[in-house]
Amino acid sequence: MSSTTISGKPAVRRPLTPATARFLMIGMLMAIIVAIGALVADRFLRPANLANVFEQATDLALVALGQSLTVLTGGIDLSVGSLISLLSVLTSGLIDGNGAMVLPVCAGVILLGVLVGTLNGCGVVLLKIHPLIVTLGMGAVLQGVALLYTRSPVGGIPDGFDSIAYGRIGGLSVGGIAVLLIFVAVAVLLRRTATGRAIYAVGDDRHAATLLGLKVRRVTILVYAASGLFSALTAIYLVARFGSGQPYTGADYTLSSVTPVVVGGIVLSGGRGNVLGTLLGAYLLALLNNLLNFLHVPTQIQLVAEGLIIMAAVAVHVEREKRA
């Protein structure tokens, strides 16, 4: 039976855009997790627990935002983990509990993050080397520098600095709210500005983008610089959360930063996807980990469950792409 409009003409059912379909899929998965959580533990749906999940997604979401931008141009940034490690030890080591040093050190760390990202971008466009190789090499250099600086946790933070991670506004984490706003701002910039549209164009077809007169090199350097910026912000956030910087603190983020990107529906070959999907992907993973802790599932099984979710998310996406 076909539906009709008031005027009697057959309704034209617009197909869901890939981004909408992806959002719906992540939303559905989150709803399933919430339903299971509510069934097994009466404390799962308490605001305090959901606020914890919101907070726990912050670091991964932030580093994955930078990764999303590089992936949108068809690239990847494998230096993020080492950059976070280096910047975290520099942040806590240079602040060393001195409140007066917070602003200059954070500013310097952000600048350094952008500089390293810019170098990555320059390496990709000027040397014409695959971003995987350039950023992998940069990652090794940065990890070495971090270990030259310190081989164990270093420095400390002054009172109040930890409110970046643990402070609450209306029951929600300050860092979490800030990251949510940053994501919305980046999503708007990507859609509404010429540079944002150029990022998609470069990822979709670099050659065509060049023929269209887009500044492909500048766009590529820009996304890697942005990735460096978000890695720096992640490092500062982690120092606030842990109270100090550690030379291996970012190691796990190198590959895990790709997970919310993929789960959120950004195509690894570039040009398609929405950064808000990445944010939802990070929330989904945090919610999943929280549920598995409530279910008392051992870590080994948690890793398997996370892997299966990623594979399922990608498989559904690939299937939709084929149908399209």
Place this chain on the structure above:
Amino acid sequence: MAKRLPLLCCIAAYCVGAHQAFARGYEGAPRTELFNPALTSCIRDTATYKKAPPYVIGFSNAGLGDSWRVVALDEIKQGAQDHKDVIKKLIITDAGHDDAKQVSDVQDLVSQGVDLLIVSANTEKALDPVVTRAMKRGIPVIMLDRRIASDHFVTYVNASDPMMGRLWAQWIVEKLHGKGNIVILAGQAGSSPSENRMNPALEIFKQYPDIHILDTVYSDWSPVKAKQVMQAVIAKYGHSINAVWSAHGLQVPGSIEAFREAGFKPGEIPMHTTADVNGPLKMAVQYKVPMLEVGDPPAQYRLAIGVALKVLSGAPVPCVVTVNSQIAVTPGDETPSVKGDLPFKDMIVPNGADDMLITNDLGPDYTPSTAHIEYPH
């Protein structure tokens, strides 16, 4: 005397719990308490945490990954099983040695409404803020084996890392008559057992101007990584290495293997320090390596459950609860300051696996790979 009474009661209670399944050596009260030169000891009042059973206890584990931690996990399960009449549930999380995950784990355990938290911190600084916050919310926290940097917890159950570190260092210094070259084979950078054994040891070494630290390398408690890092160190310094100060026994087999593969004959391999693991003791005899064993018994995990119940009953507890470390030295290698509690050969389980922990208290038939410990969960 009245001031001392709670301490003596605590000591008496805890030394009962500190028993061993294998060779028996020193079984008295914890020496760290008896030898404490302070006029008063730190005792924590826990009256505010008093609750009626049954209890839900949360345990946030730093991670597994080596045989010591596998056995320790079974010990804490056994501890809960020992007290299943008052423990309704022991909820265990495992952070896989990831600070970010462990911070989330602690938050999730608090969300689940645990009555008490036991935390074995992956690194001592990273877990500090979240543990401090749990305490501020009124949830008593017991640090187990790996502490946080601050003192924001009720008590710390361990085997006295500083004592182990100092004993190993003092033994090396005396064996070398105050002159020689040492390699520090540490554990995991930033973990409290590694840092809190190494730093007191370094203080000892610094007192002897002719003792030189050639290099400090991290093994991550792994014999495989220890072998890699020691191969590089041996290639650089060769026979000028006089002693290897190792922060535990887990990494020692890798170090000794590296010396053997570098051509060191039995009797030529420099002295090593070790703890808990059967393999290094067997290798010490086989390759004539002078060795000092100071135990770090995983039985402390079982003991932690008993301490948790004391806290929840409102009884005072020492700020630091230590389990006894058995000391054994290879024959002829005792020094003026370091004597064994029992013969070295009695510590070895000849037919036992190399990675067997000789200091567990789960019984002679216990095998980590096949054991299934029932516990309330």
